[in-house]
Amino acid sequence: MSKEHPGFRIFVLGAGFSVPAGLPTAAELYPEVVRRVERSYGKDNRFHWAVQDYIDYRRRSDGIELTxxxxxxxxxxxxxxxxxFLGLEGSDTLSEHGNAAQLFVKxxxxxxxxxxxxxKDSLPQEYYEFAEKLSVKDIVITLNYDVVLERALEYVGKPYRLFPQRYGKIGDGFNTVDDSRDEVTILKLHGSLDWFSNKSYLHGLEAFKKQDVDGRPNDPIFNNNDKYGQYPLxxxxxxxxxxxxxxxxxKNIDLFYGNYDPPAIPMILSPSHMKIVYANPFLDFWWGSGRAGGMNLGISIIGFSLPLHDDYLRICLYRMISNFQEVAWDQPLLDFYKNHVKLVDFRTDKEGKDELLERYRFIDYEKAEVYTDGFSVDAVEFIFNQSRYA
Structure with a gap:
């Protein structure tokens, strides 16, 4: 009988993790966004003006004809x-979330x-099995906006938190970590569809106070009689x-998104090549990640094919995996050897598989295993299979 694994593993989730649950790909999102904008606002609005501006830009700058x-x-x-980010639109730079077209999209x-x-009670079986096998000492880094993993963990009754550290005391030079609770740590590097910022509301309150105005500013979430059940992250x-x-x-996310036109902007980074410039609210999620891996017992990458434009993620994964494969590889930690790096993706032909291996060329494949049939129950077994024992 095998020993229970102590955890201390890192799991990196990309869009391919959520596809079996029916979540849309980026290619599916765009036409549906356009349809919903036109349904609510027609074709004469800031979104369509921005689209035409972009089409003109690509034609005049690159000679590319788009529609x-x-x-x-x-x-x-x-x-x-x-x-x-550069404020090129001047006074039309609407909010921290973006200009008008960005707000439509988000x-x-x-x-x-x-x-x-x-x-949470209707997910495919692989999500429940993945949640069951996670240890409360594991860290999940996800690039997805969805709440599939949270729902799976809630269904199986496994506690989790959505921030790196809980503190017991805040000090002048350092904080005291509160490690009294056992929880899976989920770090959503690109935000989440159920996260919302109160910064604009707080700025409005401050403005009311300075101008000696009674009452509170209008806000669809933070001044709406707790309609959507907001609570701190x-x-x-x-x-x-x-x-x-x-x-x-x-809490009441069904009620919120049940609106014909959602009344507020979720805290998600734009699906763009420039998303890193908006990472400030989530920088705490990244802190020290370049030194991670050295003393971890596993690293698995699921459904993230490492697009060429995501250099910030490439650098992070390069550091993490290099540390993992080069430090204490033959030294037992907590009575376990480090497991092989597990790489899971969906690739149907040799060309696709070779492309995946090339994108992750910094991995030492003698210390790694690759599964290319997508995320599934069999993939969960592959991910958690311990192939090295002390």
Whole structure:
């Protein structure tokens, strides 16, 4: 009988992790976003103006002829992200979430993904098995906006948190970590469809106070009689300037996205090549990740094919996997040897498989195993199979 694994593993989840649950790919999202914008606002609005501006830009700058139907969502959002981040639109730079076109896209991406996400008791079996096999000492790093993993963990009754550390005491030079609770740690590097920021609302309160105005500013979430059941993402004491203090989850997410036109913008990074410039609220999730792996017992990458434009993720995974495969490889830790790196993706032919291996060429494949039939019950068995024993 094998010993129970102590955990201390890292799991990296990409879009391929969620596809078996029925979640849309990026290619599916764009036309549906366009349809919903047109359903609610017609074709004369800031989203369509931005689309035409982008089409003109690509034609005049690159000689490429595009239509609204042939635009690549990530390239379009990269164009908008640069405009917003640099404030090129001046006074039309609407909010921390983006300019008008970006707000349309984020709202409807959240709604579409929510509608396609099964309830926690209707997920495919592989998600429950994955959740069951996770240890409360494991860390899951996900690049997905959806709540599939959270629902699977809630269904099997396994506790989790959505931030790196809980603190017992905040000090002048350092904080005391509260490690009294056993929880799976989930770090959503690109945000989540059920996360919302109260920063704009707090700025409105401050403005009311300075102008000696009674009452509170209108806000669809934070001044709406607790309609959507918002509650803080983090708990316990935090540093006053911790950006995670501004993030709230919604309990009544079905009610929120049931609106014909969602009334607020979820805290998600744009699906663009420039998303890293908006990572500030989530920087705590990245802290120290370049030194991770050395003393971990496993690393699995599921459904993330490492696109060439995601250099920030490439650097992070390069550091993490290099540490993992080069430090203490033949030294037992907690009576276990490190397991092989597990790489899971969906590739149907040799060309696709070779491309995957090439993108992860920094992996020492003598210390790794690859599974290319996608995420499934068999993939879960492959991921958690311990192939090296002390």
């Amino acid at each position: 609204i139907d042939t635009i690549d969502l990530e390239e379009f959002m990269s164009f908008l992200d640069i405009e917003h 709202r409807y991406i959240g709604q579409i993904i929510h509608e396609r996400t099964p309830s 983090v708990d316990g004491p935090r540093n006053e300037d911790d950006p995670l203090l501004n993030i709230y989850r919604l």
